[in-house]
Amino acid sequence: MANNEVVQEKKKNILDLFVEGARSGFTIGTTSLLPNVIMAFVIIRVLEVTGLLKIIGIVCAPVMALWGLPGEAATVLVTAIMSMGGGIGVAVSLYSNGILDAVQVTMLVPAIYLMGNPVQNVGRCLGISGVNTKHYAMIIGICVINALLSIWVMRLLLLFI
């Protein structure tokens, strides 16, 4: 078993560690979170102005009702296929529009990550590891299955929390 102890580098104190992490938090916040949230707000704005959001809401309502979610929640899952940050951004945007409530956003959180943004991960996870291409469809399918099942599990868990 690969258990080799990593050679201790120069010890940093807790404050330095925190500041170092906080600095990367600031970088991620400004260079990743902020652009993602703005993108999501603009997407939702476009969907809203064009009336597509309402249409998506109506069309997807019967399906999303299976998870106790309004039809508009489908946009969160679809965006998560392309980007996790985008999925969170759309969820946040729908929350601030009052379309999703806090409980529904919480239910969707694991699903956004479990979806595992297949668009990027085909190149990253699957490509880098050189996994058998015959299994690509199954692996992506598993991501989708995981995501959809997790919403139910979260819903169940939230009954007890």
Add this chain to the structure above:
Amino acid sequence: MSGKKENASVKVGWVGYVVFLLAILLFSGLFSSSSGWLKALDFNVLNGSFGQITATGQGLTFRGDGGTGARDGFLFAISLIPAVILALGIVNVVDGLGGLRAAQKLMTPILKPLLGVPGICMLSNIANMQSTDAAAGMIKELVDAGEITDDERSVIIAYQTSASAFITNYFSSGAAVFSFMVAPIIVPILVMLVFKIIGANIMRFYLKMVYRKSVAGGAQNGK
């Protein structure tokens, strides 16, 4: 002269022209006063508005109420960034003090039987908590070195792809919802971990079915 040559050699697809036309329309303000879906073609509509901050309002945040579009998104994102800074600061302290290595030690004996793959993959599966690419690269090396089989790789990648780098991603982008999430922050992490394991086992089951078929077909199976 050379400019002319360059110009002639540049190829533009029709998409380029359409996008350029749309950009002109977007910035022209032509549709600013139109109603219906055409409004979406106006820059200022997409830019939206800042929320109103009223002195008598109950929710006196700098974001205000009723904002829209990019402007509202910008202010909202600013209000989310402290959570990301705090979360990643804490994660880095935990990591720096050896907390994640402790997680590795604790999780190895738990994950190994649950995934049914050799223990040597566990370092990669733990790395997958923080990095998609690094973990996937480690798995490739293990296969190249003959430590694990192609099928085992598929099981591991099924585990890794779903919610890949979930610690890093959850504590960065996910921090955006921490402030109004109704469950404790750790709950979604546990749900993700459980489903990663379930996903790997779906893959195991699937491979077993395929394996059985290929045995029936008389094909030779390695290892």
